[in-house]
């Protein structure tokens with residue numbers, strides 16, 4: 096790196112992690128100190144207890160190639176992190192205000208297998224209790240983008256990612272997606288595609304579905320988006336579905352995860368129902384493949400989204416038994432294993448009554464989706480099978496990354512992560528307890 100600051104004098108040796116008290120539900124949170132774009136990255140760790148409801152963001156990202164690292168400062172100790180993490184910190188850092196964030200690689204002492212086990216056991220809580228999860232897909236230079244995008248006149252290189260602005264998106268219209276690429280860049284075009292899908296129009300209403308419309312560039316951008324490594328990881332499932340909110344950050348733009356989820360759901364619903372004819376007749380096969388891949392990869396997250404099912408159950412219960420009525424006891428029954436049977440009955444009843452649709456609430460799935468009867472994955476075995484193709488750097492994590500998503504343990508207690516066990520040992524444990 097060419098720009099080094101004199102202020103960050105290097106302390107000898109690695110940062111000395113202090114022991115955490117698992118009984119007190121202690122975790123470390125990282126304070127990312129403010130700085131200008133080219134300043135070195137400086138951070139500090141603080142020990143807090145989950146019992147005290149600390150305020151922090153959480154990061155979801157791909158560690159990346161361990162051989163390609165960049166230095167950051169942790170309490171003035173130099174630490175090598177992968178370039179993908181360094182890029183994330185640089186992008187997310189504010190110019191004046193520090194941000195507090197939980198990042199596994201820095202907040203867990205990676206040298207201590209006992210601590211790793213107990214912190215991984217706490218990860219469900221850590222992601223559930225964060226204010227917001229920042230999903231870092233990468234910077235546009237790191238993957239998939241060629242050099243032509245460097246130094247693009249509209250490239251926003253030296254600043255934090257811009258929030259998605261639907262008004263601005265609306266003003267740009269949807270008539271010519273390829274113009275968006277030259278105007279706003281590839282990431283913006285990909286997000287724009289997702290945004291339009293989130294509005295839930297019929298397939299034939301989209302301009303890109305019409306023959307002869309130029310949209311190869313925008314579809315290429317969407318393809319680049321779904322080919323990013325982040326989507327292939329095992330950990331990202333819980334990191335996305337457990338937090339109260341998540342935001343997708345890709346280089347210089349960010350957009351709510353709810354927009355992605357709504358896009359996939361709407362698309363699937365239209366294709367699987369009335370829009371099947373326009374879908375079949377859509378002429379561009381490559382575009383169709385890209386859309387199917389997008390909807391497939393995003394809707395995988397819905398299969399384990401317990402909060403979403405909880406919300407739907409609440410919405411149905413609310414419609415059937417308005418607050419204050421005798422429905423109180425019925426509502427409390429609507430959890431756990433009897434859920435799908437209840438839903439089956441409730442759905443028929445709900446359909447007879449007023450529709451639950453609440454238009455105008457963008458990105459909120461207030462509509463009763465077609466897959467409501469599909470039970471969410473609840474056992475470890477189901478999750479392991481469903482996400483068998485996802486990868487994790489440590490093979491033990493193919494099991495541990497999914498444990499917080501399990502709602503139905505065979506023995507009634509959750510599997511306890513133990514990084515001292517062999518890989519074989521972890522799988523034996525998993526198969527016994529699931």
Ligand SMILES: [Zn+2]
Pocket residue numbers: 296297298365366369370
């Ligand atoms: Zn339709």
